[in-house]
Amino acid sequence: MARLPELDYASEADRICGRLRELTADVLRRRGLVVAMSGGIDSSVCAALAVRALGKERVFGLLLPERDSSGSSSQLGRMLAEHLGVAYVLHDISPTLAAIGCYSAQDEVLRRVLPGFGAGWKFKLAIAEAMAGRIGITRVVAEDPAGKRHEQRLSAPDYLQIVAATNFKQRVRKTLEYFHADRLNYAVVGTPNRVEYDQGFFVKNGDGAADVKPIAHLYKTQVYGMARHLGLPAAITSTTPTTDTFSLAQGQDEFYFGLPYPQMDLALWHLNHGLSAAELACELGCDEAAAERHYETIRAKRRTTAYLHSSPLLVVPVPEVA
Amino acid sequence: MSDIRQQVRSFIEQNFLVASTTELGDADSLLQLQIVDSTGFLELIHFIEATFGVQVADEEMVPENLETIDNIVEFVGRKRGA
Numbered sequence: 001m002a003r004l005p006e007l008d009y010a011s012e013a014d015r016i017c018g019r020l021r022e023l024t025a026d027v028l029r030r031r032g033l034v035v036a037m038s039g040g041i042d043s044s045v046c047a048a049l050a051v052r053a054l055g056k057e058r059v060f061g062l063l064l065p066e067r068d069s070s071g072s073s074s075q076l077g078r079m080l081a082e083h084l085g086v087a088y089v090l091h092d093i094s095p096t097l098a099a100i101g102c103y104s105a106q107d108e109v110l111r112r113v114l115p116g117f118g119a120g121w122k123f124k125l126a127i128a129e130a131m132a133g134r135i136g137i138t139r140v141v142a143e144d145p146a147g148k149r150h151e152q153r154l155s156a157p158d159y160l161q162i163v164a165a166t167n168f169k170q171r172v173r174k175t176l177e178y179f180h181a182d183r184l185n186y187a188v189v190g191t192p193n194r195v196e197y198d199q200g201f202f203v204k205n206g207d208g209a210a211d212v213k214p215i216a217h218l219y220k221t222q223v224y225g226m227a228r229h230l231g232l233p234a235a236i237t238s239t240t241p242t243t244d245t246f247s248l249a250q251g252q253d254e255f256y257f258g259l260p261y262p263q264m265d266l267a268l269w270h271l272n273h274g275l276s277a278a279e280l281a282c283e284l285g286c287d288e289a290a291a292e293r294h295y296e297t298i299r300a301k302r303r304t305t306a307y308l309h310s311s312p313l314l315v316v317p318v319p320e321v322a
Numbered sequence: 323m324s325d326i327r328q329q330v331r332s333f334i335e336q337n338f339l340v341a342s343t344t345e346l347g348d349a350d351s352l353l354q355l356q357i358v359d360s361t362g363f364l365e366l367i368h369f370i371e372a373t374f375g376v377q378v379a380d381e382e383m384v385p386e387n388l389e390t391i392d393n394i395v396e397f398v399g400r401k402r403g404a
Contacts, residue, residue: 155364
């Protein structure tokens with residue numbers, strides 16, 4: 001398996017931390033950073049970089065599990081907070097999500113499309129696309145309490161309702177991050193890696209909202225390299241990325257990217273460096289048509305998610321405000 | 323066939339809020355023109371199944387069948403003739 005060119009992690013960490021210090025103090029004019037720590041590799045690296053940039057006394061960690069989170073995410077988040085020596089709180093957001101209608105909105109669809117769906121069932125959304133050249137159609141995949149799998153294609157309204165409901169999770173988390181940031185006069189760290197940032201794999205005004213995003217230029221492979229360089233616990237550096245959004249474990253590749261992250265990194269890196277589909281095919285061990293489809297999928301996601309990056313659009317410009 | 327073409331075009335133009343500046347030709351890619359995204363394809367497939375009484379199988383959800391009005395019309399014609 002081909003790999004991205006190695007980074008000089010020591011100098012890259014210095015560069016990020018120097019800039020993070022400048023941005024926090026001189027541009028944002030805040031006294032520290034809030035990081036929500038999911039136990040995943042991206043937020044763990046961001047927290048470690050924040051500590052290196054500002055010192056552990058100026059970083060505040062949040063563990064924000066909910067009903068469908070994997071049990072290991074809080075455990076890993078707590079391990080990281082203790083490893084870094086930062087102050088943190090654990091706030092279970094399930095009651096807030098229940099009160100706002102997150103679970104009832106998602107369960108209403110699931111009960112309708114999956115006969116028998118109820119307590120003890122787990123579910124996730126999955127796509128199967130680029131590999132087979134298919135158009136990405138989302139399906140719900142569920143497991144009943146006896147362990148039997150059920151799959152169902154979703155109609156557009158049902159798909160959108162489940163996505164809208166689960167987006168509450170990222171938005172409620174962000175609300176709490178800003179509560180603590182306001183309380184402490186800190187700024188909020190956003191934790192996307194380059195692939196997530198580029199491909200719009202975030203919720204607008206949810207995990208997409210932040211004051212500073214320190215690793216948005218790093219490919220996922222490089223985030224793992226940075227984690228090892230920063231000496232993060234092996235339990236964190238050896239995790240496989242999941243969305244940790246649905247009750248049934250869901251890889252990011254099956255929900256969004258259509259490729260496991262090392263190949264997704266390579267595809268994006270090749271595209272960004274102006275390399276041909278034939279060269280990508282050679283690295284991935286696929287045929288040229290498949291590589292071209294990966295390029296097209298990346299371009300299409302860039303186009304369709306561009307609005308997630310944009311600030312509110314003004315009908316008439318207000319030139320006095322940048 | 324011209325009836326299918328008219329119904330497909332009308333659904334796309336009305337459902338997807340096609341910008342008034344976009345001239346949609348029968349051979350134009352709905353993906354390239356950013357008229358239909360992945361959610362849009364769910365809607366399009368539902369429309370095809372509900373309007374023309376055909377079932378779209380997973381393996382048929384490929385650009386060759388769904389990417390342009392021409393492709394959709396041919397695909398629906400084949401399915402109905404099959």
